[in-house]
Amino acid sequence: KQEVTQIPAALSVPEGENLVLNCSFTDSAIYNLQWFRQDPGKGLTSLLLIQSSQREQTSGRLNASLDKSSGRSTLYIAASQPGDSATYLCAAISGTSYDKVIFGPGTSLSVIP
Amino acid sequence: EAQVTQNPRYLITVTGKKLTVTCSQNMNHEYMSWYRQDPGLGLRQIYYSMNVEVTDKGDVPEGYKVSRKEKRNFPLILESPSPNQTSLYFCASSFLGASFNEKLFFGSGTQLSVL
Numbered sequence: 091k092q093e094v095t096q097i098p099a100a101l102s103v104p105e106g107e108n109l110v111l112n113c114s115f116t117d118s119a120i121y122n123l124q125w126f127r128q129d130p131g132k133g134l135t136s137l138l139l140i141q142s143s144q145r146e147q148t149s150g151r152l153n154a155s156l157d158k159s160s161g162r163s164t165l166y167i168a169a170s171q172p173g174d175s176a177t178y179l180c181a182a183i184s185g186t187s188y189d190k191v192i193f194g195p196g197t198s199l200s201v202i203p
Numbered sequence: 204e205a206q207v208t209q210n211p212r213y214l215i216t217v218t219g220k221k222l223t224v225t226c227s228q229n230m231n232h233e234y235m236s237w238y239r240q241d242p243g244l245g246l247r248q249i250y251y252s253m254n255v256e257v258t259d260k261g262d263v264p265e266g267y268k269v270s271r272k273e274k275r276n277f278p279l280i281l282e283s284p285s286p287n288q289t290s291l292y293f294c295a296s297s298f299l300g301a302s303f304n305e306k307l308f309f310g311s312g313t314q315l316s317v318l
């Protein structure tokens with residue numbers, strides 16, 4: 091059974107720092123891995139999707155990598171800003187016959203001005 | 204504007220009183236799904252639908268029903284709600300499905316409290 095974990099659970103950094111969020115999954119048979127952002131009282135916004143055959147994806151200041159063999163993905167945020175403060179979740183999309191989505195518990199990020 | 208719309212945003216009810224949470228998308232997506240989010244447990248998939256009249260169970264389907272009679276709507280039905288179903292619920296959609304390497308679009312959530 092797929093399990094997804096995220097480290098750290100919470101992170102507080104000063105504005106301008108580069109930071110890395112970690113996501114681990116137990117079953118490497120995935121179609122893809124997605125990173126989401128969740129703001130308080132709001133839904134989830136998709137940030138990046140990495141297909142199982144890819145190693146990384148980039149969007150602006152965000153870069154996500156995927157290492158299926160080790161069951162790890164990282165989200166790199168460059169030059170963090172206060173507006174980046176949110177909870178970041180990763181989700182592993184199961185590589186089985188049905189469309190199962192397993193989320194990690196999330197990392198709560200605070201960027202201090 | 205492309206969006207997934209959930210209603211109501213907040214709902215307080217009593218044990219055993221049937222309720223329906225609606226979800227509608229205007230993007231002509233074939234795939235829709237429901238999740239619940241609980242502190243310490245994260246987001247868990249309840250049900251999903253790959254197309255009209257096609258639904259399947261996720262990780263925590265007990266106590267829930269869904270229907271997919273038309274492409275744009277995917278209501279979540281709690282026929283006899285219990286306090287352990289108090290949670291934040293999200294609906295999501297994508298064109299074909301997350302396993303087709305497509306991003307998921309989420310609604311704003313429904314906070315349900317069952318007394």
